[in-house]
Amino acid sequence: MVDSDPAGVNTWGACGTTTTDGSFRFTFYADPNATGPGLGQYDAKADLHQIGGGYQGHFWYAHSRDTDHLGGDGGRMTVLGDWKLNGAVDQGQAAIYAHIPDTGAQVKDALYEIPSALGTAKVKISQDAHNNQWVYLGAFRFNDAAPEVRLSNSTYTGSGDDDIAWDAVAFVPGDYGIPKDHAVDLALPPVDTDSPNPDQADQPVTDQVTKPLVVDEEMGASVAAPQTVKESCGPVKDGGQVCFGRPLKKPYKIPKAAGSGKSARDTGVAPKLTAADDPGGAAGIADWCDDDDLVARATRTLVCENREVPVYYRKDGEIKATAYFIFQRLIELDGVNSFEEHFTVKPVSIPVDFAQIQLGIYEHLCDSPCTPVEADPSAWRGQPSWTAGDTHTAYITSGYTWDNSTAGQTYEFTPDVQINGIADPVDDETIQTVGYQWSLGGSSGFDVIRCDTLTGTASAGCVVPNYAPTYTFNAAKYPQAAAHAWLIQHEMPTSPGLESADTPLYYLPGGRDGDNRDEICDESGWARTNYDPEAMNSADDDPNCDEFSFNATYNSGGMPAELGGLNPVSSGSECVQTYAQMDSGTIHLRNLPGTVPSFNEVCGRSAISGVQNQGSMAAFSAGFAKKMRLMKKDAYWLDTAILGTCAPRTGNFVQCTMTTD
Structure with missing residues (x-):
């Protein structure tokens, strides 16, 4: 015990004389x-x-x-x-x-x-x-x-x-149980003030469907599931019938070419979906879709899916012959109040049992206020008819428009297309199918298009809401903010915004008018209390409380569970608490003295440079959120663009040297 008086002072009361250690x-x-x-x-x-x-x-x-x-x-x-x-x-x-x-x-x-x-x-x-x-x-x-x-x-x-x-x-x-060394010690690279900002519009292609958060205000948060895939058959005529079958999960294996030991597809007899001299509708728009992958892929403004669909000829209920086509459907969201569909057909195998197969667009479907704009049949590039062994490509571009005249509106459309076919089996009459409807072939998760006329963006437009865009830090310029987010992403169980962990951030514009931030940075002057002046960018640089997950997300520790919060805490003191510290010419991100993280925390707060904290997010609201047309509950990823070379983990220690991409 150390008192405010030296030992032996008379207290003139029941305490007698003072004692102190x-x-x-x-x-x-x-x-x-x-x-x-x-x-x-x-x-x-x-x-x-x-x-x-x-x-x-x-x-x-x-x-x-x-x-x-x-x-x-x-x-x-x-x-x-x-x-x-x-x-x-x-x-x-x-x-x-x-x-x-x-x-x-x-x-x-x-x-x-x-x-x-x-x-x-x-x-x-x-x-x-x-x-x-x-x-x-x-x-x-x-x-x-x-x-x-x-x-x-x-x-x-x-x-x-x-x-x-x-x-x-x-x-x-x-x-x-206080460790002898820093439990968190991330050595940061020097600041590169000339590092260019990432192009936030350059979004990667993915087949990963990431839906917006579904929040029931009474039941908390949940993430919003499969439909029956059907085949489409025409009428039976004199025992004959033609059907579009269910899309194949794996490519049809064409019988081996004579004497080669390989399939015709492997030898090049049946070329890939689009050969260089025979491009389809995706060429120059989504070249990444011009392959044989039977999968739906997307960016925020493009959706492309390849399906391999069998065409069956049945006689008296028994399959007599099967042809295989790859259907490629590309939706391009390129207009303010319109978007386009590029539909490509490529035959994989047409056996000699068919004299001819003709395909065509019957009609497009889209709920109001979306209106299909049908292309004239003469718009087909390449004839949409094939004979046995034929391998040419045919494609057609059609459009959709939607009414953007009412401000402040959001619409969800599921544009659909019906394809009709006429098959001429050898030794049988011509048979017409009832058509192949794209939506009945299954849902990819990227089928929904969302269009809006909200005032937060420069103009009306559309996006793929089940595609989660990626916000990328300029880690070379703002390493303190990048390292803090990296720490929470890679060392805490919630991994907010880490795509490899499939744990997206969910957008909450304004973060409840800053209430989420106030919950995490809940002590007046917390950053100024705990910062190291030598770790600031300059003498004019004010420290900031950098909270992660961001306050403008449902992942924020400050977001209450009853409002859909995924990681609620009652105070920022329950988060991993760190600060930027200069040590022998190198800035480190370290746990605050007197705090020992368990690494089971669901949030973090850090006393770092205000220039770096604010600069790291400057492109988010100014460009990223608007260009990606982010709305409440939309999912997105965070790429911190910083890497850690770490010592082997022993107990509750994270000691890494950080480098930028």
């Missing part, structure tokens, strides 16, 4: 202008008082002051109190408690500083809320140094009105 001292700061006769150099001494009360019947008090009221570092009215044990403690660790008297302690943001072996911990306490109580400040590692606590009357809100008190401090030695 260390020293307590004050530091004052001289006024350089106090040079005249009778002017004392230490003005703050006039504002320091002592009174009977508190622990062992004595404490000191002064008034809290910010820099405008002559406080601050080295301020002429600043008083710094320091409690220090006489020597080191067993096991090099101690829990610390501060006693708050029942009067003369009104300040709500008293900042206790504890110089630990891992850096100076800063603990903010409301003395006004803990009158006549012992308040736990935390447990800390000191190694061979004598434990020490400092308290100044300089606060961020002090106006010279509220009292701040120095009473007793208790040090309780023990093993508190």
Whole structure:
């Protein structure tokens, strides 16, 4: 126990004489202008008082002051109190408690500083809320140094009105499981101020369907499931019938070419979906779709799916012959109030049992206010008819328009197409099918198109809502923000926004008007309290509390569960707490002294450069969110664009050297 008085002082009460296990001292700061006769150099001494009360019947008090009221570092009215044990403690660790008297302690943001072996911990306490109580400040590692606590009357809100008190401090030695090294230590690369910003419009192609979040305000959050795939058959005529079968899950294996041991597809007899000299409708728009992959892929404004569909000829219910076609359907969202469909047909195998097969677009379907614009049959590039062994490509481009005349509207369309076919089996009459309807061949998850006329974007337009776009940090320019997000993505169980973990971020515009951020960065001046000035970009750079997951997401720790929050906490103190620290010329992201992460936290907050925090997200609202037409609950990914080369994980330690792409 270290009291505010030295040992042996008479308390003039039941406490007798004081006892203490260390020293307590004050530091004052001289006024350089106090040079005249009778002017004392230490003005703050006039504002320091002592009174009977508190622990062992004595404490000191002064008034809290910010820099405008002559406080601050080295301020002429600043008083710094320091409690220090006489020597080191067993096991090099101690829990610390501060006693708050029942009067003369009104300040709500008293900042206790504890110089630990891992850096100076800063603990903010409301003395006004803990009158006549012992308040736990935390447990800390000191190694061979004598434990020490400092308290100044300089606060961020002090106006010279509220009292701040120095009473007793208790040090309780023990093993508190505090590591000897930083639990989090990410060595960051130097800042590259010339690093160009990523092109947020350059989005990768994916076959991964990522739907917006579905939130039931009563039941919490859930992510929104398969339909029956049907074959389409024409009427039976004299026992003959032609059907479009269900799309194949794997490509049809053409019988082996004579003497080659390989299938005709492998030998080149049946070429790929689009040969270089015979392009389809995706050429120049979505070249990545011009392959044999039977899969739907998308970007935010393109959807392309390849399906291999069999055409059966049945006689008296028995399949007599089967032809195979690849249907490629590309939806291109390129207009303000319109979009296009490029439909390509490529035969894979037409046996000699068919004299001819003719295909054509019967009609397009789209719910109001979407209207199909049918192309004239003469618009086909390549004749949509094939004979046995024929391999030419045919494609046609059609359109859709939608009514964008009403502002503030959102529509979801599922554009569909029906394909008719006429088959001429050898030795049988011509048979017409009832048509192949795209939607009855199964749902890819990318079938829905969302169009809107919301005022947050420059004009009306459409996107693929089940495609999650990727926001990419400029990590070379803003490594502090990138490293903090990387830490939470890769070392915490929720992995927010990490595509490889399939855990998207879900957009919440405004973050409940900043309430999510206020929940995580819930202490006034938290970043300024815990930042390292040497880790800032410049002397004018103000520290920020960087919260991740972002406040404008349902993933934010500040988003309540009853409103659909996925990772709710009651305070930012429940998150992994880190700060940027300069150490021997290299900036590190480290856990705050006095905090030991469990690595089961669901959120993070970090005291980092304001320039880096704000710069890392500058392109989000200004460009990314608008270009991707992000709406409430939309999914998106975060690419931190920073990599960690890490030491083998031992216990709760993450020690990495970070590099940028």
